[in-house]
Amino acid sequence: MTGIRIQGVGTAVPEHVCDQTYVRKVVENLFSERVENLERLLKVFDHLHIEQRYIAREPEWYRQDRGFGETNDLFIETATKLSISAAQQAIARAAVRAEDFGGIVVASTTGMMTPSLEAYLAQDLGMPMDVVRLPLFGLGCAGGVAGLARAAELSTIKDGAPVLFVAVEICSATFQRNDLSKSNLVGTSIFGDGAAAVVVGRAEVGPEVVGSYHRLFPDTYDIMGWDFIDSGMKVRFSRDIPHFVKTHLPGVLEEACASWSITKEEITSFITHPGGAKVLEAFAQVIGGDRRTLAASHEILRLHGNMSSASILFVLEKMVKNNDLQSGYGLMSALGPGFSSDQLLLHNQ
Known part of the structure; x- marks a missing residue:
């Protein structure tokens, strides 16, 4: 054991919070005259697993063309504010001095x-x-x-000194109102800030960090990522991610x-990134569980959508608050661009 614990x-x-029905109407108004078979594509909004999401601006703000400079300024402003707030909470709960x-x-x-x-934080x-x-x-x-x-790992190197980790994503800053692809519609239907x-x-x-494991899959760059274009960041991901999860x-x-x-059977708790309902279903199949096994992940997805890197820490917070981390090993698991998989093993007393 490392002796390094989550404090x-x-x-x-x-x-700003918006429900799926309202976002669907905004997207329908934006794309109705430019996309064929839009009604069929808009079915990505008609799912019960996401009810609402939080975004940096009122939905009307995203109706206008915004250049990369303006959307990145939105990121800087919002990411800084939210990061300070989240960090202050974590530091207070850890009862450590800055x-x-x-x-x-x-x-x-x-x-x-x-x-x-x-540097700012x-x-x-x-x-x-x-x-x-x-x-x-x-x-x-x-x-x-x-x-x-x-x-x-950094805390270990620093003789156990406190280390602050912040994950912050302003996914709404990457919305592309002129991107008519299905990927953009899907991203608009699930991502939050x-x-x-x-x-x-x-x-x-506190839960002890036992170790980590990273796996990079060769020649899978097209599965997930961002393309940088004149107006900002354009989302890229494959619909085959759930199948990839089941297979690999x-x-x-x-x-x-x-x-x-x-052994996998020794793991008693699963803290899983809520990337989407189908991804969670695929992961549940892999671990031999069901929706109840990943209840916290489903709840964060329902109330917040997919906040990229920050989401799994929302799941962790919920499970810690509710004492849902069982005694024994807990596994944190997420997938990301690369395409890659990251795992972190915890041990709870």
Whole structure:
């Protein structure tokens, strides 16, 4: 065991909340005269697994053409605000002092900043100026797991000093009103905005980080990612992701468990990225569970949609708050661009 434990978790969302019915109407008005068979494509909004999402601006804001500069400014403004809020919650729950932090890790893929976001957060939160900074970009939905793993490793290197990890995504800043592809419609139907923060460090209580496992799948770049165009970031993902999960994840979990010298049957809790209902169904099949096994993931998906890297930390917060992490091993699991899979093994007392 590493002795590095999760000490506090915090989350934050923007003030604007919209339900699926309203977003569907906005999208229908935008695309009705430009897309053939729109009614058929709009069926992606007609699912019960997402009821609402939080976004950075009122839906009407997204009706206008916005250049990359303007949408990226939206990212910077909202990501900074939400990250500070989530971080302050996590630090308060961890009951640690800002001046004691040895590192700060930030994962985000929906906007760009130079200096990167953690430079601002470290100063705004009162961290020491020799704090180790680690920005992570391009991990997408896997960023929540991968980033938490890097934060735990950094804490180990820093002799157990507290490390703050923040995952923040402003997915609405990537909306492309002139992109008539099905991928854009699907993305518009599931993505939301949010930030989550976790404090890890050497402590006596809290879920302990046992180890991590990363698996990159060769020649799978087209499955998930972003294309950078003049108006911003254009989403790219394949409808075959659920099938990919069923086909490849069993082997990945076997490899991961072998690297930790445990069996899959020893895992008592699953903290899974809520990428979509079909992805969760596929994962449940892989682990031999059902909807109840991933109840927290389904609940976060229902109330927040897919917030990319931040989502799984919302699931973690919910399970910690509700004491849903059973005694024994817990597995955090997510998929991201690459195409790749990230796993993090926890042990709960």
